[in-house]
Amino acid sequence: MPARAVERLEAELGFPLERPASADHGDFATNAALQLAPQRKRPPREIAEELAEQATALELVERAEVAGPGFVNLWLAPAWYLDALSEILEAGEGYGGGLADPVERVQVEMVSANPTGPITVASARNAAYGDSVARLLEHAGHDVEREYYVNDAGAQTELFRASVEARRRGEEPPEGGYLGDYVAELAGAEGDPVPPMLERIEATLERFRIHFDSWRRQSQLEGRLPQVLECLDTYESDGAIWIRSTKFGEEKDRVLVRSAERGGLPTYAAVDIVYLADKLERGFDRVIYVLGSDHHGVRGWYPIIAQILGHDPAQVEVLIYQLVHLVEGGKLRKVSKRRGDVVFLDDFIDQVGVDGARWYLISRGPDQAIDIDVDLAADKTQKNPVYYVQYAHARIAGILRNAPTAPSNSLLQSPKALARAEKELIKRLVEFPAILEEAVERRGPHALPNYAIRVADDFHRFYHEHRVLESEAQEFRLALVRATQIVIALSLDLVGVEAPERM
RNA sequence: GCGCCUGUAGCUCAGAGGAAGAGCGGCGGCCUUCUAAGCCGUUGGUCGGGGGUUCGAAUCCCUCCAGGCGCACCA
Numbered sequence: 001m002p003a004r005a006v007e008r009l010e011a012e013l014g015f016p017l018e019r020p021a022s023a024d025h026g027d028f029a030t031n032a033a034l035q036l037a038p039q040r041k042r043p044p045r046e047i048a049e050e051l052a053e054q055a056t057a058l059e060l061v062e063r064a065e066v067a068g069p070g071f072v073n074l075w076l077a078p079a080w081y082l083d084a085l086s087e088i089l090e091a092g093e094g095y096g097g098g099l100a101d102p103v104e105r106v107q108v109e110m111v112s113a114n115p116t117g118p119i120t121v122a123s124a125r126n127a128a129y130g131d132s133v134a135r136l137l138e139h140a141g142h143d144v145e146r147e148y149y150v151n152d153a154g155a156q157t158e159l160f161r162a163s164v165e166a167r168r169r170g171e172e173p174p175e176g177g178y179l180g181d182y183v184a185e186l187a188g189a190e191g192d193p194v195p196p197m198l199e200r201i202e203a204t205l206e207r208f209r210i211h212f213d214s215w216r217r218q219s220q221l222e223g224r225l226p227q228v229l230e231c232l233d234t235y236e237s238d239g240a241i242w243i244r245s246t247k248f249g250e251e252k253d254r255v256l257v258r259s260a261e262r263g264g265l266p267t268y269a270a271v272d273i274v275y276l277a278d279k280l281e282r283g284f285d286r287v288i289y290v291l292g293s294d295h296h297g298v299r300g301w302y303p304i305i306a307q308i309l310g311h312d313p314a315q316v317e318v319l320i321y322q323l324v325h326l327v328e329g330g331k332l333r334k335v336s337k338r339r340g341d342v343v344f345l346d347d348f349i350d351q352v353g354v355d356g357a358r359w360y361l362i363s364r365g366p367d368q369a370i371d372i373d374v375d376l377a378a379d380k381t382q383k384n385p386v387y388y389v390q391y392a393h394a395r396i397a398g399i400l401r402n403a404p405t406a407p408s409n410s411l412l413q414s415p416k417a418l419a420r421a422e423k424e425l426i427k428r429l430v431e432f433p434a435i436l437e438e439a440v441e442r443r444g445p446h447a448l449p450n451y452a453i454r455v456a457d458d459f460h461r462f463y464h465e466h467r468v469l470e471s472e473a474q475e476f477r478l479a480l481v482r483a484t485q486i487v488i489a490l491s492l493d494l495v496g497v498e499a500p501e502r503m
Numbered sequence: 504g505c506g507c508c509u510g511u512a513g514c515u516c517a518g519a520g521g522a523a524g525a526g527c528g529g530c531g532g533c534c535u536u537c538u539a540a541g542c543c544g545u546u547g548g549u550c551g552g553g554g555g556u557u558c559g560a561a562u563c564c565c566u567c568c569a570g571g572c573g574c575a576c577c578a
Contacts, residue, residue, distance in 0.1 A: 021522060031521050034558070044558075068522065069558065114578080156578055240576055255576045262576050296507055297573045322508060323572070364516065367508055369571060371515090383527055391540050399537045442519085450517050453525070464542045471537095481537095503540065 004433055005084035009076075013055055017074070019427065023420075026065070026073030027427060033070040044070030078418050081426045082476075088429055088483040089407070095486055096433035100141035104285035108134045111205065111290075112149035115197045116160035117337045118182060119204045119345040121361075121372060122292070125324050127345075128361040128496065130290035131210045132445035133319065135494045140440050145284075147214040148205075149275065152194050153222060164193040180337075204346050208354060209496045221274045225266055228274050229256065232308065243269070248304045269301070276305045280315070289318045293369075296320045319443050321366035327373045343372070352384075355497045359386035362495045363449035385453050386497060389488060392456035392463075394503040396485040399468050400478070401501075407482035408475065421462040422480060428458045429487050436494075445495055452491035459484050 006028075010017050015032035033048035040047065045066060052064040052072045060083075063075040088095055110130030113123045131146070138144045151157055163177035167187035173179060182200075186193040198215070205212065233244045239259030246253050256270040279287050289302055299320060303313035326343060349357050363385075364370055400407070418426075431451070439447040468477040489499040 018521080021524080025522070029522090031559095034521070037558075071521075151578085154578065159578095238576080242576095251574090258576045265576095267576065268578070293508065293572050295573085299507080320507080325571085368516075369509070385526055387540050388526085391538080395538055395541085402537055438519090446517080450525080453517095457525085460541055461543095463537080467537065469537050503538075 005080065005087055005430055006434075008083075009060060009080065012058055012060070013051075015051060019431065020071075020073065023424070025067065025071070026063075027076045027423065029067075029071050029073045031071055033066075033072060037070065048072050078416075081418055081423060084426055084430045085479055085483055088432075088486060089479060092486060093490065095490060096436040097139040098141045099437065100137075103141050103143065105143045105145075105283065106134075106137055106286045106288060107145050107147055107279060107282075107284045108137075108288045108290065109147045109149055109279075110134075111210075112151070113201070114151045114154070114156050114160075115194050115201060116156055116178060117180060117197070117342075119201055119208075120337065120342040121326070121345055121348050122324050122342070124208065124345045124348065124357065125321060125361045125370065126290055126292060127205060127208060127210050128358050129319070129321050129366055129445065130288075132362055132448075132495045133288070133290070133443050135496065136436070136440045136443075136445055139436070139490075139494060145213045146211065147216055148212045150198065150215055150217045152217050153219040157194065160197075161193060178337075204344075207349065208345065208358070216275070216278070218271060218275075221271065221278060222266065224274050224278070225270060228277055229270075232256075232273070243273075243308070245304060245308070248307050250301070250304060272298075272301065273305050273308065276302065276316070277309050280306070280309065280311050285315065287316050289316070291318060291320055293320050293322045319366065322369040324361075324370045324372060327371045348372075355386050355390070356384050358496045359384060359449055363446055365444060365446045385449070387503075388460075389449075389452045389456040389492065390498070390500050391503055392459045393485060393488045393492070393499045394501060395463060396459070396481050396488070397501040399481055400485070402469060403478055404469075405478075407478040419466060421458070421465050422477075425455075425458040425462050425480060425484060428455050429483055432487050432490070439494075448491045448494050452488060455484065455488055455491065459488075 006017060009028075013030075015030050017028040017030050020026060020029040030051065033044045033051055036047050037044035048066040048070040052066050055061045055064040055072065055074055060077050060080040061074055062077045065073050067073050108130055111119070111123050111127050113119060113126075119127070134144045134146055159174065159176065160178050163173040163179075163183055164186050166173045166177065167183055173183070182197075186196060189196065202212070202215075229241070233247070234241050234256060235244070236242070239261065240255045241257040242253045243256050244253055254269045255267050256273070257266050258264055276287070291299070299318045302318055303316045306313045306316045345357075352360065360372075361370070435447055435451045439445055462480075466473075466477065468474065468481055471477060485499075492499045
């Protein structure tokens with residue numbers, strides 16, 4: 001892949017560029033003079049004058065001027081814009097991607113909700129976030145596998161089974177048992193309710209455009225516990241088996257197997273160890289956990305397990321997102337899966353659509369808690385910016401449908417001058433690789449929706465001001481429109497939202 | 504008590520040292536043109552408070568205030 005248009009220019013200039021907030025400050029600007037001033041012990045504006053002079057000497061630079069305390073603002077020639085545009089067209093769907101180095105085998109474990117009820121909006125954030133991170137890693141070139149951990153053997157699952165059984169006998173559920181309508185539904189059929197529940201969960205997630213490559217069951221892992229325990233540094237105390245996790249920086253040792261009085265069953269910590277051992281044995285270079293902030297207390301635990309097992313803790317990555325709360329009538333609503341007092345993802349999708357739901361859940365940063373107003377959700381998503389972005393894509397598809405020829409991938413005669421809206425749009429498109437790179441690095445897919453709105457913004461303005469078909473600049477504008485389509489489609493796809501041909 | 508997250512326009516939120524932003528809402532305009540789910544104008548700010556570092560801080564450090572979530576032989 002050729003160096004990016006901006007990077008090439010930076011290399012020629014010898015200093016880094018940024019995009020100024022205001023168009024009055026040029027197409028690009030640099031603060032290099034301000035950075036250099038202290039070490040050169042010279043006034044920044046003096047250095048800026050020199051940089052501006054050097055820049056003006058380049059063919060791609062139309063004009064350069066010094067501003068403020070020592071910024072250099074640059075205006076670029078049409079040739080640079082054409083160059084940037086053709087780069088996007090050549091890269092196509094791979095634009096901004098394939099830069100992973102080294103390429104890793106990555107496992108993303110996400111959702112992993114207990115199979116004791118349908119997927120809720122709380123898990124939906126996990127799903128949307130985890131899947132988008134996975135998509136980003138894939139686009140960067142990594143080999144990614146999505147896994148769902150099925151807790152089919154824990155106390156909650158047993159309680160769930162007992163609740164269904166009680167229902168079948170026409171009795172009240174056990175203390176603290178499950179009450180939702182779906183329990184009654186499952187009670188209508190024979191056998192273990194967990195498999196049909198899992199089928200329903202999988203169907204919901206597929207509908208949400210998330211495909212799991214692998215479903216790992218706790219019941220399959222537990223048998224390996226004795227074997228794993230043997231290799232660990234454990235001791236017995238108060239009738240329980242403990243691991244010396246303090247040796248690895250934990251504040252307290254942890255119990256792995258409960259004392260007989262407390263049931264003698266292995267704890268979650270024990271299963272965590274067996275499960276991570278299982279993951280690492282499968283040869284992943286990187287293992288990612290996606291957890292809600294209600295689990296952030298164990299964030300440090302997983303890397304420590306890796307150490308305990310003799311692996312590099314840096315192979316383990318724990319991503320935390322803040323929780324989704326339900327708000328009703330301006331007040332926080334207490335949710336409980338057991339009582340069935342939740343918003344199920346299927347219902348949420350029925351209300352706002354997959355695109356609306358995914359966009360809504362992903363466009364806020366993972367550190368930001370989300371309140372979903374149950375009553376206003378549908379209303380809000382009517383105004384959801386996702387339609388604004390999709391509409392831009394559909395408009396482009398319309399133009400390309402009506403175009404006499406497909407946009408050419410190799411440019412192109414240079415228009416004498418580019419209109420402002422054209423320049424703004426190209427500069428926006430050129431930002432994409434950097435946006436993407438940062439989103440990957442920071443595991444922050446929310447940058448993409450926010451960026452896509454900017455692209456749609458610039459496109460709608462361009463569309464309003466300039467005709468594409470049967471204009472003098474038709475060839476150039478078809479190419480520009482096609483490049484815009486590539487970037488919008490990619491931005492949407494990376495967060496799991498569709499790019500419609502018509503609306 | 505300790506830890507993590509949050510506090511930016513009326514509301515929902517972007518902004519990871521460089522020149523304060525968007526969407527929604529409010530007000531006023533624009534369809535004989537490739538899609539008006541669009542465009543243009545306007546309204547809007549002690550970036551929670553206070554200190555510090557820096558030529559420069561919403562951004563980094565300290566501190567205080569407010570809210571959310573955690574700190575189990577719970578799952």
